Structures are given as structure tokens and as C-alpha cells.
Amino acid sequence: LTPAFSPLFSPSPGSLVQAAVTQQPPELSAKVGDTVQITCTGGGSYYGWFQQKVPGSAPVTVIYENNKRPSDIPSRFSGSTSSGTNTLTITGVQAEDKAVYFCGGWDSSSGGYGVFGAGTTLTVKDQPTVAPTVHLFAPSAQEMETGKATLVCLMENFYPSRVTVEWVADGNTITSGVETSQPQRQSPSHYMASSYLSLDASKWQSYNSVSCKVRHEAGNVEKTVNRSECF
Incomplete structure (x- = not known):
């Protein structure tokens, strides 16, 4: 793989409108502490996952090369691949994880992430306060x-x-x-x-x-x- 395939690589906001891979589900709702999973197929051998908190803003890479995590991304984010399906798992969802998540498939011809899922909107429900x-x-x-x-x-x-x-x-x-x-x-x-x-x-x-x-x-x-x- 070329050096461009790195944890620092993020697709441009405009490229995220492409939907050439299948990403499920389109929407997720979770409580703080829940575990959620998003799946992606049809993107080839290598996948990345990108988090976009504000529409139109630059997305952040949370997983690259299927299961690798940038050093500044919390360990609750993980990626795995089985039978051609890549899965993003967030274990112990936090309120700040509310965002749209995009799956990206590696395009060998361009040496970058060239195809993207339609996105999954993750909504995190507010957790009630509890006295000690x-x-x-x-x-x-x-x-x-x-x-x-x-x-x-x-x-x-x-x-x-x-x-x-x-x-x-x-x-x-x-x-x-x-x-x-x-x-x-x-x-x-x-x-x-x-x-x-x-x-x-x-x-x-x-x-x-x-x-x-x-x-x-x-x-x-x-x-x-x-x-x-x-x-």
C-alpha cells in the first residue's frame, strides 16, 4: 500500500456524498454506555471509518486499514472484518460520539479512499444524572x-x-x-x-x-x- 494510506488521511467533505458501498444501518440511537455496530460491504479489501460531527466539516479518521486506530482516537472505537463485511464497533458509547459515520473503501487505482457509504447517523440519548x-x-x-x-x-x-x-x-x-x-x-x-x-x-x-x-x-x-x- 502507498504511504497515502495512513491514519492522518481523511476524505474531503464533498467526497462523502458518494455511496458506492453498502453501509448499514442508516440511523442508530444509543444510550451512554451502550455498544453499537455499523457494517460496510462492497468496498474491496481495505476499509476506513470516518466521523463527521458537523455537516460540511472535515471528517476525522477513527479506523484505517480495517482495524487500525489513530493514536488520538479512544480505544472504545474498533474495526474488524469477517467474510467481506467490515464492522465499526463503539464499545461504551459516550455523549461526544454523536455524529455521522462514513465507511470508506480503498480504491487501488487512485491510491486512496475512493468510494464511501451513505453514512450512519448516531444519536446518543442524554443520560439522567444520578447522585452518589x-x-x-x-x-x-x-x-x-x-x-x-x-x-x-x-x-x-x-x-x-x-x-x-x-x-x-x-x-x-x-x-x-x-x-x-x-x-x-x-x-x-x-x-x-x-x-x-x-x-x-x-x-x-x-x-x-x-x-x-x-x-x-x-x-x-x-x-x-x-x-x-x-x-
Whole structure:
């Protein structure tokens, strides 16, 4: 294959009006986290897939040479070929994947993608916001024996990913000794995170109660541990 066959190659917007290969389906609707597939036949031995988010804009190559992915394209995009059919799979669809996707067949005579499918319009349904489920864990007796006390605030099953955490002891905000993780995917459509409050055991024993206050656009959640009820 010629050097023109590269992940940087994208067809011009005008060329996308051609429909010399069969691409199915013409429309797809998915929720965030779903897996979708688009198929293409009749394009020869090599296929590429192109994403066009705005009509008339330059399309972006998401797959080339059947199954290769440019380095700046997320790993949820993949390509495969079986029995003459090339398939674009998006595993764990995200809201930003809403676009028109075109299949391109390699034209050996011109040394480029010369024939294109009619396009598949992917619509991504908005996902409802979900407030986090919060668990607050007091220090263990074993840790207390070492002179340290760590409280753990675990946040689960929330969407979208942005949360803020405030630690409060006896009505006063604590900022020292606090470490909060970046949200991580717990499932294709939900996130989890954790926050830690590290104290000296004597400091923990001086408090009556400690609270973890979690703020999220779907709702705020507060959990409290009363020291007298521990152990």
C-alpha cells in the first residue's frame, strides 16, 4: 500500500456524498454506555471509518486499514472484518460520539479512499444524572494502636463524574490531611471516587463526630460517624 494510506488521511467533505458501498444501518440511537455496530460491504479489501460531527466539516479518521486506530482516537472505537463485511464497533458509547459515520473503501487505482457509504447517523440519548451512594468508614482499632486514624468516604454509582467533598469535624471544616481521588469509571455509565481524612489518633479522639459532605449536581449527600459509637 502507498504511504497515502495512513491514519492522518481523511476524505474531503464533498467526497462523502458518494455511496458506492453498502453501509448499514442508516440511523442508530444509543444510550451512554451502550455498544453499537455499523457494517460496510462492497468496498474491496481495505476499509476506513470516518466521523463527521458537523455537516460540511472535515471528517476525522477513527479506523484505517480495517482495524487500525489513530493514536488520538479512544480505544472504545474498533474495526474488524469477517467474510467481506467490515464492522465499526463503539464499545461504551459516550455523549461526544454523536455524529455521522462514513465507511470508506480503498480504491487501488487512485491510491486512496475512493468510494464511501451513505453514512450512519448516531444519536446518543442524554443520560439522567444520578447522585452518589456514600459510605463513611471510621478508623479501625488496629490502626488506632499505631497512633494514626484514617476515615474513608467512598462514593459510588454517580453520574456525571464531577463531585466535591468537604470534611467537617464538630461543625468545623477540615482541610489538612484530606486526599480525594479523581473519579473513575465503575461501569460504562457510572463513576466512583474516594476521599481520605488522615488524623493523629489523639485528634480523632478529641472529636465528637466527623462528617463527609459530598456535593453533586444530582443531589448532595452527607454521612456522619459519631466517635462514641465506634468500636
